[in-house]
Amino acid sequence: MRANATMDRREFLSATGVLTGVLAAGSPLALLAPGRAWALDLGTLSGSEGAALLAAARTIAPHDGLDDAPYALVVRALDDSAARDAATLTLLRRGVTTLGAGFAAAAETERVATLRALESTPFFKSVRATTLATLYASPLVYAYFGYEGEAFSKGGYLLRGFNDLRWLPEVPLADSGPVFGAESH
């Protein structure tokens, strides 16, 4: 994905698509990108196919506070697997056709009903699996969910809140153990 997108001629001329978006003001992602506009070149799928798949990913894993950008990563992952494997491309193409032309713009209840009917299809399973595997694995969304990621370089959580929960009573020492070295801190 590129930040600060300007469309070049190649994108207009190619048969494959490009997804674009703008991060909402105050989006947690805005901190990570140099600017608010982004664009994603698709190697295999068309722009409208990409838009339908993006809408499907949003319906499968809806997070109102998340911009489209991390969902576009799901589309990129699907696009990559379509590029690698003709059978996947067919699966996705046919699947998008069954979603119908208006899917991307439809209301959420309609999109849910459409996907519900497809729940047992390989198409749905593949889009669901890719959505979950891509969306939540993106460091772009860690902060949104509060996840802190790699901790070794910061010394783990031993002295950074692994036991800072205060809404329940402390555990008796017999059932836990001392924080080794805590006396010196």
Added chain:
Amino acid sequence: MASISHDDTNAVVIVGSGAGGGTLAHELTRRGVKVVLLEAGARQSLASFSQVPGEAFAQLTWLEPRTQSGTTTVVEDYPTLPSWTAKTVGGTTVHWTAMALRARDWEVRARSTYGAIDGASLIDWPLGYKELLPYYQMAEKRMVVTRRNGNPGLPASNHFKVFHYGAKRLGYRQVHTGYMAINSRPADGRGMCIQQGFCVQGCKTGAKWSTLYTEIPRAEATGNLELRAECRALHIEHGADGRVTAVVYRDPAGNEQRQKARIVCVACNAVETTRLLLLSTSARFPNGLANSTDQVGRHFCHHTGCFVWGVFEQPIEFWRGATLAGVVLDETRHDPKRGFAGGYHLEMAALDLPSIAIAGFPQTLWGRELGFVMEHYRSMAGIYINGEDLPRSTNRITLNREVKDQFGLPVANIHVDDHPNNAAMRRHGQQQAKALFEAAGAVKVLMSRQTPATHNMCAARMSRDPNDGVVNAHGQAHEVANLFVSDGSAMSTPSSANPTLTIVALALRQADYIERQMSARAI
């Protein structure tokens, strides 16, 4: 590190460098035995472990194809991953979360304790608990298990506070931060746990025991070990007397090599152990090595494992802290009044953000319900139900000749039909876990189905009678005196304990036996 000739007929060849193989290699080499340790995976280090969950998975996991069949829900939910094991020096002890539990005395007498159960192929272990116990104690010393031998328990994390509170409110008495093979203080030349919660990705402090940085380098330091990483055993050969003589393998360059052997020990984690035996066919063993009684691969067990998640209103941040450091022991008993034979453990379990949705949740979860749960990621708690599943002679690992690996060899197929006893135990465990979370104030509880097998056991089991299993009480093949099984496949029944401590204890016991047999020139 030693350099052992391919023609050295005095070498012991161990295949697989995980819990069983790595431990056995150390035990034998420190007694002066020359060992060649073949390992399919590459050697990582504390420095090279990736801390990006997806990358770490790719770095450490056995990702070659395996197929599966049967009625277990894993077939539907994880079609390409019936079992989750590692392929790296140190094996799955690099991945493991280090809960180091003992099987109980009544569990090693499962057939006597539970009686005959329809559709189950239970046996008693061919060794008594008294014979096992000293080796558990040795294993616990060696692995520096908490709460044993004066080692303090791990401190309570936020996650454990929730787990403990709910468990106590439910009336459980035995709930603590676990018997963990994790340093609660510096010990054994390794650092202490800094509660980073990346146990599965490879513990960068080395606080968690793994053969990668304990047994294996110590074995190398004896000068008697030659570790050959990225070397895949293809089959085992035997001589006219039926004794094994060599292991044929591919070296890192892809060339076929033949390592002669006085003794061969197979420790490839049950699925690959079974496969290696089945691939080793000859006129004498047309159905696979040590398989004349048709027992290799049968009785495969993998525990009743599934997750239950609690969603709370207040933050917990359960990714902070040792991943599995919490256990309830009260359900580890045989009490037929609960509606099933055998017992289980409730184990506190966290999953990182990238993994939880794909590996922790039911595959039917999506839409607003998924959105709700994930938006509460920081207020979640988890429990893994680890219970004893029943062996069935038809739950079996076989070769799938339709699917080949990169060497053109058939892959393993894992067939599992869930026994009703397992289902009843799982339901009970799920209800208890739900009640535990609700007692601690959960606003929502979510149940997963079964997860891919991380505990692979019993597929070449110890038995008194050769018609019931593959090896004797020392892991020595009934039919081939110098062939040993040195991993979880040798367990006669799975017990409710996570298997690694038992695998290590059995490897220590086997090393004593092999040394005695070698000195007596019996093998």
